[in-house]
Amino acid sequence: MADAGAEFDHPIFSESLRLIRDLPGTAAALAPLGTLQQDVLLRLIHSSGDPELAGHLRFGPGACEAALVALAAGAPILTDTAMAAAAVAPMAGRTFANQVRSVLDWAPDQAPEDSTRTAAGMAAALAGQAQPGLVLIGSAPTALEVLLELVAAKTVPAPALVIGMPVGFVGVAQSKRHLAESGLVHIRLEGSKGGAGLVAAACNALLRSAWLQAASAPPPLIS
Numbered sequence: 001m002a003d004a005g006a007e008f009d010h011p012i013f014s015e016s017l018r019l020i021r022d023l024p025g026t027a028a029a030l031a032p033l034g035t036l037q038q039d040v041l042l043r044l045i046h047s048s049g050d051p052e053l054a055g056h057l058r059f060g061p062g063a064c065e066a067a068l069v070a071l072a073a074g075a076p077i078l079t080d081t082a083m084a085a086a087a088v089a090p091m092a093g094r095t096f097a098n099q100v101r102s103v104l105d106w107a108p109d110q111a112p113e114d115s116t117r118t119a120a121g122m123a124a125a126l127a128g129q130a131q132p133g134l135v136l137i138g139s140a141p142t143a144l145e146v147l148l149e150l151v152a153a154k155t156v157p158a159p160a161l162v163i164g165m166p167v168g169f170v171g172v173a174q175s176k177r178h179l180a181e182s183g184l185v186h187i188r189l190e191g192s193k194g195g196a197g198l199v200a201a202a203c204n205a206l207l208r209s210a211w212l213q214a215a216s217a218p219p220p221l222i223s
Contacts, residue, residue, distance in 0.1 A: 013046070016046050017042050017046065020042055020045050020046060020051070021042070023051050025051065025054070026045070026051055026054060029041065029054035029055070030042075030054075033059075034064070036064035036065065036068070036206075036209055037059050037064055039205045039206075039208070039209055040057070040059075040064065040187065040202050040205045040206065041053070041054055041057055042205075043201045043202065043204065043205035044057065044189075044198055044201050044202060044205075046201070047197055047198060047200075047201035048197070048198060048201075050193070053189065053193060053198075056189050056190040056191050056193055057187070057188075057189055057190075058180070058187070058188050058189070058190060059187050060184070060185050060186045060187065060188075061185075062185065063161060063185050063186060063187050064187075064206060064209070066160055066161055066185045067134060067160065067161040067185075067206045067210070068206060068209060068210040068213060069160075070133060070134060070160035070161065071095070071096055071098060071134070071206060071207055071210040072096060072210045072213070072214055073096075074096050074097065074098055075098060075131070075133030075134060075160055076098060076099040076100070076101070076129065076131075076132070076133040076134075077092060077098050077099065077100045077101075077133060077134045077136065077203065078101060078102075078103060078125055078126075078129070078132060078133065078134070078135045078136070078159075079100070079101070079102045079103070079135075079136040079137075079138070079196075079199065079200075080102065080103055080104075080118050080122065080136065080137045080138060080139055080140045080143045080144075080166075081102055081104065081118075081138065081139050081140075081196045082102045082104055083196040083197075083200075084102070084136050084138050084139075084196040084197075084199050084200045085100050085101060085102040087196065087197065087200030087201075087204070088100050088136070088200045088203050088204060088207075091203075091204040091207045091208065092207060094211075095207045095208070095210065095211040096207070096210070096211070098133070098207075101125070102121075103118060103121035103122045103124075103125045103143060104117065104118065104121050105121070105125070106120075106121040106122075106124035106125045106128070107120055107121030107124070108120055108121075115142065116140060116142045116143070118139070118140035118142060118143040119140065119142035119143050119145070119146045121143070122140075122143040122146045122147055123146050123150065126147065126150055126155075126156040127155075127156065129156075130157075131157060131160075132156065132157060132158075132159035132160070133159060133160055134159060134160055134161045134162075134163070134203065135147060135159045135161070135162050135163070136163045136199040136200070136202075136203055137162070137163065137164050137165065137166055137199065138163075138165050138166060138167065138194050138195050138196040138197070138198055138199035138200070139166055139167060139168075139194075139195065139196055140166060141166040141168070141170070141171040141172045141174070141175035141176075142171065142175075143166075144162075144164055144166055144175040144176075144178075144179060145171070145175050145178065147159075147162065148175075148178050148179065148182050148184070151182070151184065152182070158184055158185070159184065159185075160185065161185050161186065161187070161206075162179060162184050162185070162186040162187075163186070163187045163188075163199045163202050163203060164176055164179040164186055164187070164188040164189075165187075165188065165189040165193070165194035165195065165198050165199050165202070166194050167192065167193065167194035167195040167198075168192060168194075169192055172192055172194070173190075173191070173192070176188050176189070176190060187202060
């Protein structure tokens, strides 16, 4: 598997992960996590340069495992920003060729009254998808709230995974709390931290893990 991992891991990246593991407090944060969860956390710290993220990261039960199954099956990836989509698309293209799109592709030119373009785009995007796949939200808590409302109303099916890491202060903590209470399979970052780069990093870690897992699977038996 080392050779397969080398397809993705530049020596500088590998050395960065080693240094992150050696940081004070990181070992304790990694200890209770499974291998997949550790991969996500390490990628987040590497992408942000912020070891304190370890204290804010939360995983819903079976979140990483569900993501790997969905990604390997080619599930689409929906993001709240073009920036996050652009950051995920190269890894998706190198692995399972998952479709990666931003909800802004469906957004109106002008924000509806008392809403945002991203929230309106989320509603329109979900309405047009039979199975949402993975939904990444790194900037717009309004988009996360729309997603939760539509799923709760059974207007749209539940995504395979929600990565909820909207950044900022207005409505952010509330939306993350609602995600935690929703029962959806999810990964979230508590507090005000988040952003397009972090949701993309989490998704890329899962894509990498799914690809390496597929590469290590034994060939099917020929009857």
